[in-house]
Amino acid sequence: MRAMNLPNKLTIARIGMTGLFVAAMLLPAEGLIRTHFPLGKTLALGLFILASLTDWLDGWLARRHGLETTFGALMDPLADKVLVVAAFICFIEQPAMRGAPHDGPLVQAWMVLLIVAREFLVTGLRLVAREKGVVLKAERLGKHKTISQMVTIIFVLGGLAAREDWNCLGYECAKFDAMFWRLTLGLMFVVVAVTLWSGIAYLAKNRKLLLEHA
Numbered sequence: 001m002r003a004m005n006l007p008n009k010l011t012i013a014r015i016g017m018t019g020l021f022v023a024a025m026l027l028p029a030e031g032l033i034r035t036h037f038p039l040g041k042t043l044a045l046g047l048f049i050l051a052s053l054t055d056w057l058d059g060w061l062a063r064r065h066g067l068e069t070t071f072g073a074l075m076d077p078l079a080d081k082v083l084v085v086a087a088f089i090c091f092i093e094q095p096a097m098r099g100a101p102h103d104g105p106l107v108q109a110w111m112v113l114l115i116v117a118r119e120f121l122v123t124g125l126r127l128v129a130r131e132k133g134v135v136l137k138a139e140r141l142g143k144h145k146t147i148s149q150m151v152t153i154i155f156v157l158g159g160l161a162a163r164e165d166w167n168c169l170g171y172e173c174a175k176f177d178a179m180f181w182r183l184t185l186g187l188m189f190v191v192v193a194v195t196l197w198s199g200i201a202y203l204a205k206n207r208k209l210l211l212e213h214a
Contacts, residue, residue: 010058118199141198
């Protein structure tokens with residue numbers, strides 16, 4: 001049995017880091033675990049950045065050393081989507097204002113639903129295309145979508161870390177919360193718009209492939 005190559009090991013590691021990331025994001029505010037991991041949101045931010053770097057590294061290694069495999073072609077984009085979707089779902093669990101969980105979530109569920117739906121649809125289309133021996137390349141709009149999502153996730157994680165782990169960086173927390181929530185809402189509207197636009201454009205461009213299997 002052939003050993004798994006390094007890029008594929010990094011892909012599997014990214015999935016594992018996603019699990020740790022979710023655990024760090026959802027640590028309870030009180031209790032024994034929290035006393036041992038007081039900087040949960042900071043840890044989550046570090047894990048997300050590290051996992052994102054493995055995404056770049058495994059692709060670079062696979063191309064540079066000719067280590068591309070069918071496993072990697074399937075699992076690498078799947079691992080990316082699991083990481084990104086996990087982050088957005090965890091944001092639903094975060095209160096808009098610190099200490100006020102009943103005032104609503106930091107990110108609305110309908111926004112995350114639209115993002116997840118787009119990812120499922122495009123992934124499904126790519127699987128259909130692969131069965132027909134067609135490789136669908138990433139479009140420019142898709143790259144804009146990815147950049148908008150990554151920037152927003154890192155911003156929100158940074159804001160959560162500042163709010164919950166670093167006492168609002170010395171600012172008055174009520175003002176910090178209000179500014180953080182408004183900026184998060186604005187960025188999420190941008191992400192949803194770009195995500196939907198890229199998804200609709202992608203499906204429209206490849207509609208013939210879809211209609212063949214209708």
